[in-house]
Every structure is written in structure tokens, then in C-alpha cells.
Amino acid sequence: xxxxxxxxxxxxxxxxxxxxxxxxxxxxxxxxxxxxxxxxxxxxxxxxxxxxxxxxxxxxxxxxxxxxxxxxxxxxxxxxxxxxxxxxxxxxxxxxxxxxxxxxxxxxxxxxxxxxxxxxxxxxxxxxxxxxxxxxxxxxxxxxxxxxxxxxxxxxxxxxxxxxxxxxxxxxxxxxxxxxxxxxxxxxxxxxxxxxxxxxxxxxxxxxxxxxxxxxxxxxxxxxxxxxxxxxxxxxxxxxxxxxxxxxxxxxxxxxxxxxxxxxxxxxxxxxxxxx
Ligand code: ATR
Numbered sequence: 001x002x003x004x005x006x007x008x009x010x011x012x013x014x015x016x017x018x019x020x021x022x023x024x025x026x027x028x029x030x031x032x033x034x035x036x037x038x039x040x041x042x043x044x045x046x047x048x049x050x051x052x053x054x055x056x057x058x059x060x061x062x063x064x065x066x067x068x069x070x071x072x073x074x075x076x077x078x079x080x081x082x083x084x085x086x087x088x089x090x091x092x093x094x095x096x097x098x099x100x101x102x103x104x105x106x107x108x109x110x111x112x113x114x115x116x117x118x119x120x121x122x123x124x125x126x127x128x129x130x131x132x133x134x135x136x137x138x139x140x141x142x143x144x145x146x147x148x149x150x151x152x153x154x155x156x157x158x159x160x161x162x163x164x165x166x167x168x169x170x171x172x173x174x175x176x177x178x179x180x181x182x183x184x185x186x187x188x189x190x191x192x193x194x195x196x197x198x199x200x201x202x203x204x205x206x207x208x209x210x211x212x213x214x215x216x217x218x219x220x221x222x223x224x225x226x227x228x229x230x231x232x233x234x235x236x237x238x239x240x241x242x243x244x245x246x247x248x249x250x251x252x253x254x255x256x257x258x259x260x261x262x263x264x265x266x267x268x269x270x271x272x273x274x275x276x
Contacts, residue, residue, distance in 0.1 A: 083102050111252070125150075217239070
């Protein structure tokens with residue numbers, strides 16, 4: 001059996017906060033793989049040469065985080081459809097000296113909902129997406145892929161919401177943050193993709209009372225795990241899924257590509273990442 005050391009990393013600037021080593025390190029141990037996963041800080045000037053260096057050193061690939069997600073896409077030799085549509089890469093796979101770029105944020109979002117709310121279906125009705133940044137783009141792409149019939153983007157800067165809606169076409173429309181309130185009664189899936197509600201950020205001011213009782217509410221913020229948005233939804237008896245699972249699920253395809261085993265997201269992993 002070929003048991004040479006397999007290496008992967010997460011690249012960002014800064015990178016010290018990244019939870020990726022906890023996630024991949026846990027799976028490496030769990031499967032008894034001869035593997036190593038590290039954090040590597042690369043500034044924008046050294047990003048391209050730094051990645052080429054990893055390819056030359058025989059790394060399997062890497063996760064990419066802020067601020068390199070667009071640069072990673074630009075330097076790739078091949079790009080998955082979803083990374084192309086999202087316009088950013090969070091996962092690079094190296095093979096035969098070539099770089100393949102993927103984006104697993106959207107599928108991570110969807111798989112988190114499938115695990116946390118097994119009866120939820122994107123096709124069940126309208127999704128109301130709060131925010132129009134990079135995370136919203138990945139999530140909207142994935143919701144459409146999963147069959148969401150209609151998506152409304154609500155954003156502080158309405159122009160950005162309109163631009164994003166136009167990119168995705170007929171099923172997606174835009175409104176202001178205040179306008180979001182008018183769409184609650186037809187919402188099946190409510191997603192916060194902004195940083196509002198995160199520790200140190202202002203609260204997300206939205207009254208959820210007009211959501212149907214069958215609506216699902218989810219947040220990409222996971223610090224705190226139960227945001228004020230999720231608490232409000234919970235108090236109203238609505239189904240909720242927290243944002244930690246998106247972080248864990250987005251790591252699955254990269255690990256599988258680099259180390260050859262598909263890992264699962266379970267309670268033990270959640271505990272390790274929460275404690276880390
Ligand atoms: P990410 O890649 O995490 O999505 P981003 O691209 O910087 O980050 O997008 C941040 C999103 O959060 C945007 O929709 C932003 O609204 P604007 O487009 O109006 O900037 C939203 N956001 C951030 N801070 C906010 C605040 N204080 N109030 C309302 N929206 C906010």
C-alpha cells in the first residue's frame with residue numbers, strides 16, 4: 001500500500017483564526033490517515049507563488065479563505081461549474097501539477113440543512129436571503145440548484161441586491177432590508193448571510209411573526225451558535241438550523257479529494273470545533 005504522507009493546508013491572510021485544521025485534523029485522526037493539515041499565511045503579493053510552491057512540494061491541495069477566493073479562481077487550470085458561477089474558489093485540488101478550483105460553500109450550506117432539518121426541501125417555496133455578498137452568492141446558487149422556485153434577496157445596499165438578482169435571472173428578485181418584512185408571509189426558507197448578529201456586530205432587526213409556521217430559519221453566523229434571529233424563530237416554534245454545520249460540511253468535498261475518504265459531520269466534530 002502506498003502510504004506516503006499526504007499534505008493539505010488552509011491559506012488566508014490572516015489565517016490564525018481558521019477552524020479548518022481542527023476539522024481536517026479530526027478526520028485525519030479518525031481515519032488513521034498518514035496526513036497533515038496546516039495553516040499557511042500568504043499575503044496577496046505572495047499568494048500565487050506560494051500556491052505554486054505547494055504544488056511543487058506535492059501537496060494534495062488546500063482550502064482558500066479571505067482575501068484570496070477570487071485570486072484562487074483566476075490562477076486555476078480548471079474550474080468547477082459551481083465555482084465559476086459563484087465567482088470564487090474555497091477549495092483547490094492539485095493533480096499532476098495542475099490546479100483545479102472548486103467552491104463548496106453552497107453545497108456545505110445545503111448539506112447542513114439536509115442534516116439539521118431532514119424534511120426541509122428547497123423546492124418547498126420561496127427563499128428570502130438577507131445579504132448580497134459572497135456568501136449570499138454561493139447560497140443562492142446552491143438553493144437554485146436544489147430547486148428553489150423563487151428567491152428574494154434583501155440587502156442594505158439595494159443596488160447590490162439588484163445586481164446579484166440580475167446575475168441569477170428570472171427566479172431571483174431584490175428588495176431593501178426593510179422590504180424583507182413584506183415578503184415574510186410567503187417565505188419557506190429564511191437565510192441570514194450577513195454578519196449581523198455575530199458577537200461584536202449589531203443585531204439583525206427583523207420581526208419574524210409573519211413567517212408561516214412551516215418556515216425554516218437559518219443563519220450563517222455561528223458565533224454565537226444560537227443567534228438572536230434563531231432564538232426568535234425558536235420562540236415562535238419555527239424550525240431552525242445553526243450556521244456551524246455549514247462550516248463543517250463545506251470541508252467534506254476537499255477532504256475527500258485530498259485524502260480519498262468521504263468524512264461525515266457528527267456531534268464529536270461539532271464539539272471539537274466549538275471547543276477549539
Ligand atoms: P461575505 O463574503 O461574508 O458575504 P461581504 O461580501 O462583505 O461578506 O458581504 C457582507 C454582507 O453583509 C453584505 O450584504 C452587507 O450589506 P451591504 O451590501 O449593504 O454592505 C451586509 N452587511 C454587513 N454589515 C451590515 C450592516 N451593519 N447592516 C446591514 N447589512 C450589513
